[in-house]
Amino acid sequence: MALKSESEYAPEPDDDTRRSLLRHMLVARGIDEEARRLQKQGALDLWPSCQGQEAAQVGSALAAGQASTVFPSYREHAVALLRGVLPDELLAQWAGRTFCGWDPRGLRFFPYTLVLAAQTLHAVGYSIGQRMQGLEDFVVVYIGDGATSEGDMSEAMNLAAVESAAVLFVCQNNGWAISKPSEEQMLTSVAERARGFGIESVRIPGQDPETVYSACSPATARVREQRAPYLVEIQVGRFHGHTSSDAQEVYRSADDIARTRAADPVTAYAARLSGLGVVDTRWLDAVEAEVREWRERLIKEYA
Incomplete structure (x- = not known):
């Protein structure tokens, strides 16, 4: 059965995890904010912002653990940073300085894929190949809702199901395939579609990182224990256009954009943990200083 009830979620994370x-x-x-600013100045050729999707990315990546091998699409900046990719390495590819700014095998985080859904086949094939060699075969692959309309996604899900590949599919559904809304892309959810291929799945909200973490933890355990695929569809909001080249104001209403930004997962979670006493001003200031240092380094290197 798919994860449906609250009782099937993992226990709440402890304060260190929070x-x-x-x-x-x-x-x-x-880092995303600085990258957007640098792109506007011409230092980067393009930037696909992940703002609004941080809770989904961090919650799922932390639940999957460092032992997993990750195949991202092109917006998984929070996952990349969590896995050890340095901010300057992350921006290098978007500045056209390198094909991949980091060591994909060392970090077990493969290069970004701009061809929609191609990484799903790479992920399934990699998992099967690892299994045939008797190596760790747990793989996490990230896709957006638009990518699920590509034939590669259907082929990957079918192959993963038939071959019992240890792959966790994480779909961040931000409601838009560039300018095409989800309701015009599909009549069922992505999670329901996965079940048609014989893959267990769950659909969850993605504003709270604890919800994502608590849902992805048992999903991760199930994939690793049963050596079978699983899909998590996470409903998220997209703050900015599809990329820095996309003027979303042309096709999205001002009210829709405002509602999405008002439900900011980062500010909401910071306020929540502050209210609970899990973090204090000193802790927040220390993180802010860390971020500021990285932003200053990026400015010196790219501006």
């Missing part, structure tokens, strides 16, 4: 979730979200937000 602080880790928030720290990674704050770092990702700060």
Whole structure:
């Protein structure tokens, strides 16, 4: 059965895990903001912002653990930073300086994929190949809702199901395939579609990193124990256009954009943990200083 009830979720994370979730979200937000600014100045050729999706990315990546191999699409900046990719390494590819700014095998975080859904086949094939060699075969692959309309996604899910590949599919559904809304892309949810291929799945909200973490933890355990695929569809909001080249104001209403930004997962979680006493001003200031240092380094290198 799919994870449906609250009782099937993992226990609530402890305070150390909560602080880790928030720290990674704050770092990702700060680096994303600086990258957007540098792109506007011409230092980067393009930038696909992850703002609004930090909770989904950090919660799922922390639940999957460092032992997993990750195949991202092109917006998983929070996942990349959590896995050890340095901010300057992350921006290098978007400045056209390198194909991949980091060591993909060393970090077990493969290069970004701009061809929609191609990484799903790479992920399934890699998992099967690892299993045939008797190596760790747990793989996490990230896709957006638009990518699920590509044929590669259907092929990957079918192959993963038939071959019992140890792959966790994480779909961040931000409601838009560039300018095409989800309701015009599909009549069922992505999670329901996965079940048609024989893959167990769950659909969850993605504003709270603890919800994502608590849902992805048992999903991760199930994939690793049963050596079978699983799909988590996370409903998120997209703050900015599809990329820095996309004027979303042309096709999205001002009210829709405002509502999405008002439900900011980063500020909401920071306020929540502050209210609970899990973090204090001193802790927040320390993270802010870390982010500021990285932003200053990026300015010197790219501006």
